[in-house]
Amino acid sequence: MPRLTKDDTHPVRFTLNGRPVSVRVSPRTLLTDALRHEIGATGTHVGCEHGVCGACTVQVDGEPARACLMLAQQAEGCAIRTVEGLGKSDALTPLQEAFREHFALQCGFCTAGILMTLDALFSRQPDAEEDAIREALSGHLCRCTGYAPIVQAALAARNRIKGGPIDA
Amino acid sequence: MKPAPFDLVTANDMSEALEALHQGGTEARVIAGGQSLVPMLNMRLARPTTLVDITRIPELSRIEAKSDRITIGAAVRQSTLERWPDLADRLPLLHAALPWVAHTQLRNRGTICGSVAHADPSAELPLCLIALGGTVTLRRRRKTREVAARDFFQGMMSTDLAPGEMIVSVSFPARKPSTGYAFREVARRHGDFAIVACAAIARPDGTATLAVGGVADTPRALELSADRTDLDDRLNEFAWHLQARDDLHATARYRRDLVRHLGLATLEEALSCRD
Ligand SMILES: Cc1cc2nc3c(=O)[nH]c(=O)nc-3n(C[C@H](O)[C@H](O)[C@H](O)COP(=O)(O)OP(=O)(O)OC[C@H]3O[C@@H](n4cnc5c(N)ncnc54)[C@H](O)[C@@H]3O)c2cc1C
Numbered sequence: 001m002p003r004l005t006k007d008d009t010h011p012v013r014f015t016l017n018g019r020p021v022s023v024r025v026s027p028r029t030l031l032t033d034a035l036r037h038e039i040g041a042t043g044t045h046v047g048c049e050h051g052v053c054g055a056c057t058v059q060v061d062g063e064p065a066r067a068c069l070m071l072a073q074q075a076e077g078c079a080i081r082t083v084e085g086l087g088k089s090d091a092l093t094p095l096q097e098a099f100r101e102h103f104a105l106q107c108g109f110c111t112a113g114i115l116m117t118l119d120a121l122f123s124r125q126p127d128a129e130e131d132a133i134r135e136a137l138s139g140h141l142c143r144c145t146g147y148a149p150i151v152q153a154a155l156a157a158r159n160r161i162k163g164g165p166i167d168a
Numbered sequence: 169m170k171p172a173p174f175d176l177v178t179a180n181d182m183s184e185a186l187e188a189l190h191q192g193g194t195e196a197r198v199i200a201g202g203q204s205l206v207p208m209l210n211m212r213l214a215r216p217t218t219l220v221d222i223t224r225i226p227e228l229s230r231i232e233a234k235s236d237r238i239t240i241g242a243a244v245r246q247s248t249l250e251r252w253p254d255l256a257d258r259l260p261l262l263h264a265a266l267p268w269v270a271h272t273q274l275r276n277r278g279t280i281c282g283s284v285a286h287a288d289p290s291a292e293l294p295l296c297l298i299a300l301g302g303t304v305t306l307r308r309r310r311k312t313r314e315v316a317a318r319d320f321f322q323g324m325m326s327t328d329l330a331p332g333e334m335i336v337s338v339s340f341p342a343r344k345p346s347t348g349y350a351f352r353e354v355a356r357r358h359g360d361f362a363i364v365a366c367a368a369i370a371r372p373d374g375t376a377t378l379a380v381g382g383v384a385d386t387p388r389a390l391e392l393s394a395d396r397t398d399l400d401d402r403l404n405e406f407a408w409h410l411q412a413r414d415d416l417h418a419t420a421r422y423r424r425d426l427v428r429h430l431g432l433a434t435l436e437e438a439l440s441c442r443d
Pocket residue numbers: 050051052197198199200201202203204205206207222242268269270271274277278279280281282283284285286288290291292293329333334335336359360361362
């Protein structure tokens with residue numbers, strides 16, 4: 001029976017934004033810390049470390065989940081997607097573009113997590129109604145924007161993804 | 169904060185899981201979705217020396233639908249049940265209650281059985297299990313037993329689970345004909361734990377069950393006869409009987425008011441949706 005002993009590090013393998021990675025971590029290492037400290041993927045933020053704020057949200061096999069509530073070892077064999085897997089600064093995704101156009105971020109602390117939730121929502125439900133968007137966003141805290149611009153950006157991105165005009 | 173060190177056993181089958189739990193005794197714990205356990209580890213409210221991950225055991229990820237009951241394995245995530253195509257038809261109460269369990273990002277990892285094992289007095293799933301009169305199937309190395317939900321929950325976050333034992337599945341009685349089911353909740357924000365949550369079942373013979381979570385140390389059920397002339401008195405008595413306490417989120421008095429008003433509204437909804 002595979003027992004990963006507490007005082008040693010053990011390899012864990014998963015794909016990060018499509019590329020295979022392997023890191024050695026102890027059983028108690030959280031996925032957030034493996035991403036940020038071991039791999040250097042600091043796009044995923046850490047706020048509360050108890051599941052409340054949503055800053056650490058990543059996609060695990062396509063579904064949004066809290067990286068602060070996953071042991072890195074539990075990611076074995078999973079497809080992990082983070083904000084680094086969306087667009088680059090010179091080629092943003094329609095969702096990121098809409099966030100910029102609608103001022104849906106100020107300090108940006110919450111943004112990576114929110115993008116990963118909305119990105120997953122639109123791949124499952126490209127025509128998500130405002131209710132579904134708000135429901136998905138309820139799992140995130142933003143202390144800057146007051147949420148209205150985030151909802152506007154999400155609606156605009158949805159319209160753009162559906163092929164319509166960007167303005168809702 | 170970060171968890172204190174622990175060994176991690178990722179069990180591939182039941183015998184590995186039961187062996188590791190047996191060896192670890194009171195110092196070992198199951199980790200399922202981790203959505204309640206990892207916050208407790210991070211805050212060091214829990215310091216187990218061994219964690220046994222059961223989510224990769226194939227036989228635990230089944231939803232088994234029989235004519236009279238739906239059995240949900242310990243690795244079934246809350247969002248998997250939420251997307252089960254037969255949910256609204258076979259388990260209308262859970263169909264109504266599941267969207268109230270935390271947020272979608274948490275339901276994607278959290279399990280049905282993990283919520284039952286955690287036994288938070290405000291949690292929706294233990295409430296539904298008690299309301300419907302479901303059962304919990306427990307296993308340790310040489311023993312399997314089935315316990316009624318009403319005996320399983322013993323107090324705030326305390327259950328009949330013995331050291332070395334785990335939940336393998338929970339069973340919910342399936343929808344019966346001409347029976348109405350309703351669920352209502354008041355929370356500070358959608359996705360927060362309930363201040364008061366109510367589940368009601370109205371049967372064709374006019375009898376009904378109202379179960380309430382978030383007030384007493386476990387969800388409690390009230391059985392009502394077809395004669396409802398004294399319903400207000402029964403609800404009032406029940407509200408006092410739950411011994412609500414003041415806390416950060418609401419006063420005891422507000423909770424009693426909610427039991428009376430939300431309880432009545434939930435019952436009425438269940439009675440009116442019997443088809
Ligand atoms: C921000 C936040 C908000 C939340 N809001 C709500 C809410 O509104 N309503 C609600 O009901 N819940 C809520 N939760 C809790 C969530 O639903 C958890 O998913 C659930 O309580 C535990 O399920 P899990 O699979 O994640 O269990 P884990 O966290 O893995 O385990 C929880 C406990 O149960 C034990 N356990 C788990 N599975 C088994 C098993 N098969 N056998 C024996 N013991 C087992 C573990 O040892 C541990 O003690 C919230 C959590 C967070 C972080």
